[in-house]
Amino acid sequence: MSNAKAQTACFILLGLSQFFVPYVCSLSSTGRTGAMSKPKKCVVIGAGWGGLSAAHAISKSSKDNWEVTVIDAASRPGGLVRDGFKSTSGERNAEAGQHGFWDCYANIYSLLFDDLKLPDNEILSQYAEQGQYSPRGLEAVWPIYRDQLKLPTGLGQALFTRFLNLPLTDIASAWPLVLAFSEFDDSEAAWKKYDEVSFRDLCVKLGVSKRCYDEAFEPMILTGLFAPGRECSAAAALGMAYFFVLRSQTAFDVRWCRGNIGEKIFEPWVDQMKGNGVEFMPSTRVIGFHPVEGQDTIQSIECVNVADGTTSTMEADCVVFAVGANALNTFVSRSPFLARYPDFTKFSNLRGTSVLATRLYFDKAIPTTYSANACWGFDDGVGMTFFDIKKIHGDDAPAVKGTPGSVIEVDFYHADPLIVLNDDEIISRVKSYLDKMLGNPSKDANVLDAAIVRLPKGVNWYFPGSYASMPSIKSTSLSNVYFAGDIVRSRHGSWSQEKAYVTGIEAANAILGRNGDEGIIPLEADEPHVNAGRIASTAFRSLLGGGDAGKGPSLVDFLW
Structure with missing residues (x-):
């Protein structure tokens, strides 16, 4: 080949490479012909355990092309516990x-020590005995249950918890509650049935003595569900008590954060997410939602900076509401757009x-x-x-x-x-x-x-009847809206911070098209005697329901 022909061939090959190399690269990055795919935008409203968990789970997914922004009205991430x-x-x-971080917080413990690799003894206290006081003085002592002889759950707590003034006859009056715990299996049907009544009324109907209720159960409900038992759903009380106290003998063992939680936990967590590309917008309040015309989809979110009053609009391919009951109520009351939809309208019942x-x-x-x-x-x-x-x-x-x-x-x-x-x-x-x-x-x-x-x-506030108004992980009205937090319905069985964290992962899984429980550590199986009690309860209702436990009467039906 002559030098002129060789030179011409080189120019042709060079020109072709200018076309084909970007084309081939676009195929490898998008999986199809055409330009590079545009990142999808996820806006998370709320920077508590649920919102941070959702942002964390989405940002960790390297194969998915998402830009995540977390908006919160507070100046620092952390939600209520900031x-x-x-x-x-x-x-x-x-x-x-x-x-505190209780024994059943398996997913949060995994975050702290496996993912963030925080130094165990520097951020959390060791287990210790806990006290209970009244105006009379010390009333009860909760031991470190893991240090006691291991017994079947329920029996161990009854024997090792030291009530200093509560008579044994009053303590024994609580045993009929075993029937309710056996029947309440955290299913949708159980929630609907037990959510109709208050926990105090359930205790009265089952014959729990007034003194046992006032000195043992009412303090637990007030500090676990933040309201008196007469104003708390029996379903919420049974679910919370089983998770924190009765799931295993060690369930109530707790470790406390050894410092301000923002410095010890949220700062390193947020720093890791920023390294993964998550953007945080603190001191920013959401004031409006704009739909895609003619579709049941949120297209953008209007925000205002609470410090300087400047407004901004953010596009959104999906939105995660990771806020509490009162905030959900407020969003609906101030947004005519959200108020059009049934699953948002019911949030006006929450408080x-x-x-x-x-x-x-x-x-x-x-x-x-x-x-x-x-x-x-x-x-x-x-x-x-x-x-x-x-x-x-x-x-x-x-x-x-x-x-x-x-x-x-x-x-x-x-x-x-x-x-x-x-x-x-x-x-x-x-x-x-x-x-x-x-x-x-x-x-x-x-x-x-x-x-x-x-x-x-x-x-x-988990008041009687509130379950019907609680959100599910995915909105049934708006196609690109999801929810996270401890007010969200979940079948995982956890409560409080652990539940908020778990529902954040569940929301991320729904957004990414994954299995709902991917990346979530399940609770340990019920102990054999608990499982046997639940099998017996189901069999009894099935017998009375003509072979269908769902048609058989529950304990609530008998009591009322």
Whole structure:
């Protein structure tokens, strides 16, 4: 070949390469002919456990081309449990409560130690005994159940929990509740049946003594579901109690965060997600939703920055609502577009209940026998807990460093009567309660500083009949809308932070077209005697229902 012909051939090949190389690359990146595929946009509303979990699960999927943005009205991620609050003097950082991680939080433990690789003993306390107080003083002690002889669940808790004043005859009156726990299997049918009645009414009908209810069950419901038993669904109470107390003998063993949860857990988690491309928009409130014309789909979201008032509009291929009951209610009431749709209209039935978190800094050390304590009998219909923060965090932890005496957290649930008080009135009341429980050392100590955090309607309220209004993982009305959080229906069986985290993964799985339980650690199977009780309950209802357990009467039908 002559030099001229060779040169011409080279130019032809070079020209062809300019066309074919981008074409072949586009095939490898999109799997089809045409230009590079445009990333899909997922907007997550809410930066609590559910929202962060959904963003985390989507951003970890390297094979899916998604851009994830998390919007939250607060200045820092974390939702209700975030930190970033200040004491009344402005000198100390505080957070909304002290945060625990129970034995059944398998998915959150996997996040902390397998995914984020956080140092175990630096972020969580060791297991410890817990106390229960009333105005009379110490009432009960919960041991470290994993340190006791292993017994069938229920029996172990009954034998090893030390009630100091509650008579054995009153404790024995609770045994008929075994019938309800045997029948309530967390199924849709069980939820619908037991959600019709309150937990207090169920206990009364089953013959639980008033004293046993008032001193054992009511404090558990007030601190676990944040409302008195007369105002809580029996389904929610049975589900919560089984998860936290009865699933296994060790279910109630708990470890506490050794510092402000924002610094210890949320900051490294958010940093990892930012490294995976997740964008965070704090101090941003969602004020509107714009549909695709003629379709039941959200096309964009209108936001406002709460700091400077600037507005922005974000396109969205999918939207995850990861907010609580009160926020869902508010979105519907302020959005004519959302109010058109049945599964959003029912959110107007949902509501929240209030939390008051206080942290008192003393000039002297106040001895406490137990670092974590539940309380009852101080304010009617109000739940209460208190924590010795120095014992949990350590004397040199940033949250307590430089404080000469004790730092005690006292939190109240269903606290509407308290959050209306001014700071001085709240501090005085909290101090008087500690004086009753802890005696002269508390009376002799002075409050140097205090943090008061009011969260009106801040936590979900599982009132009787609320289940019908709760969202499912995927909207039935809007094709690109999903939900995450502990108000969302889920068959996983978990509660509180663990449930919020799990539903975030479930929402991500639905968005990505995966199996619903992919990447989720299931709860351990029921213990044999529990399973046997449930089989017997089903068989009995099947017998009465002519071979169909669904048509047979439940315990609720017999009692009412």
